Amino acid sequence: MQFLxxxxxxxxxxxxxxxxxxxxxxxxxxxxxxxxxxxxxxxxVGSGVGFAGLFLVGxxxxxxxxxxxxxxxxxxxxxxELQFASPGAIDPHSGLPYLFGGDKLARDxxxxxxxxxxxxxxxAPLATLLALSAGIMLGLPxxxxxxxxxxxxxxxxxxxxxxPIIVLFYLLVSPGILxxxxxxxxxxxxxxxxxxxxxxxxxxxxRARPAALALRLGLTLVAGAWLFATFVFxxxxxxxxxxxxxxxxxxxxxxxxxxxxxxxxxxxxTLDIKMREYVFAAxxxxxxxxxxMLWEIxxxxxxxxxxxxxxxxxxxxxxxxxxxxxxxxxxxxxPNWGTMINESSRFMRxxxxxxxxxxxxxxxxxxxxxxxxxxxREQSLRD
Amino acid sequence: MASFLARRLGAMLLTMLCLTLIVFYLxxxxxxxxxxxxxxxxxxxxxxxxxxxxxxxxxxxPFLERYAAWVGIWPKQPNIDPVTGVATPRFSFxxxxxxxxxxxxxxxxxxxxxxxxxxxxxxxxxxxxATSILMFWVLVVMIPTALAIGIVAGMREGSRTDRILSxxxxxxxxxxxxxxxxxxxxxxxxWLGWLSGSAAAATxxxxxxxxxxxxVATVAILGMGYVARMTRASMIEVMNAQYIxxxxxxxxxxxxxxxxxxxxxxxxxxxxxxxxxxxWLLTGVVIVEVMFRYQGFGQALVDAAGNNDIDLxxxxxxxxxxxxxVTQLISDIGYAWLNPRIRVH
Numbered sequence: 119m120q121f122l123x124x125x126x127x128x129x130x131x132x133x134x135x136x137x138x139x140x141x142x143x144x145x146x147x148x149x150x151x152x153x154x155x156x157x158x159x160x161x162x163v164g165s166g167v168g169f170a171g172l173f174l175v176g177x178x179x180x181x182x183x184x185x186x187x188x189x190x191x192x193x194x195x196x197x198x199e200l201q202f203a204s205p206g207a208i209d210p211h212s213g214l215p216y217l218f219g220g221d222k223l224a225r226d227x228x229x230x231x232x233x234x235x236x237x238x239x240x241x242a243p244l245a246t247l248l249a250l251s252a253g254i255m256l257g258l259p260x261x262x263x264x265x266x267x268x269x270x271x272x273x274x275x276x277x278x279x280x281x282p283i284i285v286l287f288y289l290l291v292s293p294g295i296l297x298x299x300x301x302x303x304x305x306x307x308x309x310x311x312x313x314x315x316x317x318x319x320x321x322x323x324x325r326a327r328p329a330a331l332a333l334r335l336g337l338t339l340v341a342g343a344w345l346f347a348t349f350v351f352x353x354x355x356x357x358x359x360x361x362x363x364x365x366x367x368x369x370x371x372x373x374x375x376x377x378x379x380x381x382x383x384x385x386x387x388t389l390d391i392k393m394r395e396y397v398f399a400a401x402x403x404x405x406x407x408x409x410x411m412l413w414e415i416x417x418x419x420x421x422x423x424x425x426x427x428x429x430x431x432x433x434x435x436x437x438x439x440x441x442x443x444x445x446x447x448x449x450x451x452x453p454n455w456g457t458m459i460n461e462s463s464r465f466m467r468x469x470x471x472x473x474x475x476x477x478x479x480x481x482x483x484x485x486x487x488x489x490x491x492x493x494x495r496e497q498s499l500r501d
Numbered sequence: 502m503a504s505f506l507a508r509r510l511g512a513m514l515l516t517m518l519c520l521t522l523i524v525f526y527l528x529x530x531x532x533x534x535x536x537x538x539x540x541x542x543x544x545x546x547x548x549x550x551x552x553x554x555x556x557x558x559x560x561x562x563p564f565l566e567r568y569a570a571w572v573g574i575w576p577k578q579p580n581i582d583p584v585t586g587v588a589t590p591r592f593s594f595x596x597x598x599x600x601x602x603x604x605x606x607x608x609x610x611x612x613x614x615x616x617x618x619x620x621x622x623x624x625x626x627x628x629x630x631a632t633s634i635l636m637f638w639v640l641v642v643m644i645p646t647a648l649a650i651g652i653v654a655g656m657r658e659g660s661r662t663d664r665i666l667s668x669x670x671x672x673x674x675x676x677x678x679x680x681x682x683x684x685x686x687x688x689x690x691x692w693l694g695w696l697s698g699s700a701a702a703a704t705x706x707x708x709x710x711x712x713x714x715x716x717v718a719t720v721a722i723l724g725m726g727y728v729a730r731m732t733r734a735s736m737i738e739v740m741n742a743q744y745i746x747x748x749x750x751x752x753x754x755x756x757x758x759x760x761x762x763x764x765x766x767x768x769x770x771x772x773x774x775x776x777x778x779x780x781w782l783l784t785g786v787v788i789v790e791v792m793f794r795y796q797g798f799g800q801a802l803v804d805a806a807g808n809n810d811i812d813l814x815x816x817x818x819x820x821x822x823x824x825x826x827v828t829q830l831i832s833d834i835g836y837a838w839l840n841p842r843i844r845v846h
Contacts, residue, residue: 280516282821284784288806289524294532436677443679443788463683463792467698470687477680485675
């Protein structure tokens, strides 16, 4: 069997990633050129930490987008001769190299790591957005009204927070539970939050302009219907996205695990902001409570929320990795980073190369998000 | 203070009751019971045999009655053999009462582990002890290192030391235990060969630096960066306070200011953070125990969950919920006690 030399491997990897480099250069270059006009985002690009964070996050984002163009082999395909092949081994049939070598089932580690980015970058941000809309929808009234509502909602979130995450995952993401209505019911609740949030937002904000309200409400409801059809019932009317019940289950478990944290932050911010003059002004104008919450308090809470969302996508990525590591939810052949780490860690003493790439991939993505969050926090405090 | 404690304890009890009820519900879902029955009967048992096993062992009794019996506020019914009419224990390894009696968590009876074929107490006791040893060493390594990093970094904000240490701590917070465990094992067990990649021997009482360093380091790294960042933030806040400037202007040396004036106040926030970190470390411990084959609480939890060992899983959940709630309580009380500006009412 023939092998590429280490220098050739590095070169080939760089060449394969050309779509990523090009997009990164374009986006970061534009960001740097126009940083004076971009406000906060411009400051973030201009700072060293922020640039590093954007670079890492952007790298994985574009890797996920261009995964099909980057990978040389099908991430699930097996070539028997290349089991545990060293990095740079050349497939005798196609003449293409396994850049990071082959794993236990003779699959291409490089292609699998890139394909893994796709899984993470779809599930982690979406699940975080679900958790975010749930956190906003419940945290705002809890902080704004206080009293019984606050006591009840805080008790419920403390309940989830006191649940050891690992137990929650084992109970909620087991294959058996898919035969029960629990995951679908939870998914229906979680996917209802963004729809309800947007509807209330528009109803409260466009009460005086029925035409604009009808348009926005209609769009929200159509999008909501598609969301429900696709995710909860796995029946996308356009047949574009397939969401298997086990993927749905992961969405729900991860959103449930990170929702309470966002709830607490939103509640705390609301408690702080509701004492400001502009809130009193809106109340004196006779605005409805939901208008005050969604159009006065929420926009002014966005800074800390953006930082938290960045951190939380990273946290969600770690949770997804843990799920994959324990083999929960994802199919065993799926190229997600957690499963890859678990599989290869059993042979770690003999073959190092299948274990390191997914581990470093996961770490660098989370690191990028953490750096980005740090930079945003620092730059927004500066103003 | 007394009424604060009473209210907190009341809320804790309610939380525990709700959570155990949820866990009890989830482990008793039909698919999970089936899984248990399949693993407990011989291969290729028919649906009828599975059903009769579940009935025979009392899994078909009313849900709330079984939950109440598990808690210990309802008498646990003995298992009557339908043929002979004699009360026989469900499992040979686990002596259950022959007459109805109160025997639940409140009485200290956690039930029988179907997976390990022992009483849950006998399984969980040594497991919790093993994990406590692991956690003890994790804390011994983690807290001083994290505090030192945070204090040195926050002492002079923006200095080169501060930047380097901040990068180190942000990298460690971005590294989940299953990543750091793999990387550390590759480097120290694989390439250098200094340490062992398995802590299996450590469980049997042969605990050495050689087999125990990697699991401890892996869990410690997980929490270290977070505590260090909190300590740094707290230290920066204190160092910018008026009384520190006064102390400096009085002519005290930088060293004296840091050691005598800043440190005490800067350590209040990290204390609560460390306490709140326990639940987070618990997940890490589970992964590390599985990864390094250390027979502790985490391994028991994973085995229980994987085999739907109802009583063991319930006991594990109970232990972890208690850990979470107690550390929260300690963190609140400790915060108020350390910080004279806060008084609980």
